[in-house]
Amino acid sequence: MVLFERAPAKINLSLDVLGKREDGFHEVEMIMTTVDLADRIELYTLEKDRVEVSTDSQYVPNDERNIAYKAALAFKNKYQLYQGVRIDIQKNIPVSAGLGGGSSDAAAVLRGLNRIWSVDAPLDELVELGAALGSDVPFCIHGNTAIGTGHGEKIRVLSSPPPCYVVLAKPDIGISTRHIFPKVTLDTLYHPQTDEVIHSLEDKDFGKLCYHMGNSLESVTFPLYPEVERIKDKMLQTGVDGAVMSGSGPTVVGLTRHFSKAKRVYNGLRGFCDEVYIVQLLDRR
Known part of the structure; x- marks a missing residue:
């Protein structure tokens, strides 16, 4: 079985650093929205219980260092799934660019696995999983326009920007x-x-x-x-x-x-x- 997910880039309209927390993260307020520059994620179910990743970018690892791999592993562990998946990533978002490309890939994997394996996990659970992977992942799960607070894990949806x-x-x-x-x-x-x-x-x-x-x-x-x-x-x-x-x-x-x-x-x-x-x-x- 195969499933396709779009992983759009995020942009910051505002980013404020408020202080440093006891857990080592910085307290932030980030207003973000998404644009139509996007990676393409393909998920293929496997019979063997393993996670595989491939990508067309030489700057993105194809192993357990990849955040999409980490997302799939976290999802499997959370819901005790003994099934396998291959993740193919077609990169269009520049790497290490401040556009949340890796975070959006991870969010797309969480959304996609939730569908392809019929887990039907609520959005809040996906956000909790995403928060452990990176500060931009919770927003990328939500999409649209939102403010992220804490270290990015607390999301509140905002009004959409004016057309531009x-x-x-x-x-x-x-x-x-x-x-x-x-x-x-x-x-x-x-x-x-x-x-x-x-x-x-x-x-x-x-x-x-x-x-x-x-x-x-x-x-x-x-x-x-x-x-x-x-x-x-x-x-x-x-x-x-x-x-x-x-x-x-x-x-x-x-x-x-x-x-x-x-x-x-x-x-x-x-x-x-x-x-x-x-x-x-x-x-x-």
Whole structure:
């Protein structure tokens, strides 16, 4: 039996780091939404009790280090399933880009196994499983637009963003969240106005959304990787209405109302980095 799942990229509209917890994680507020750049996950049931992973990307491991593998193993252990699955991952989302590609793959595996093995686990249980795998996985299970708090495991669905085009630009580097968070200095950190971003979503106020988008981690990532800040500056110069780094970087997200402007920004950025995309929001509630 085979089942297909789409694993869309997430973007941050806002990311605030509030403090460090006793468990070593940082307390965060992350407003996220999904875009139509997506990986394709294929799940094949196996007769033997094992998990196999294959991927078309040389940057993604094909063994137990893969977060999709970990998701399948966690699901099997949770529900005491002695069946096997092969996971084929077709990567379209850039790796180590701040777009939640691995987390979305893991979320797609949890959703898919829940269907293919007819477990019918409630969403809250899938989220609990996902939270143990990574801070972005719970949101990727939910999708749409939401705020993640705690270390990302507490999800509250928000209003959908106003219609717009999204430009994604990733320089030729990869950044690990594990590399950025230990360098966070809380007393000097910039804090975006999360409540104002939420209000802009509720009011469908595009200008207000663009004005209040922000990411605390820019002040950590930009000094380490100046090319990320240059891309954000270039985006704003070439005409996006608002720009923000997604996750811990290095991808920068630009929003604009009009496709013609998005295309102009796309063309202006092609000389800066190879990976530039024009995408649309998936949350059109």
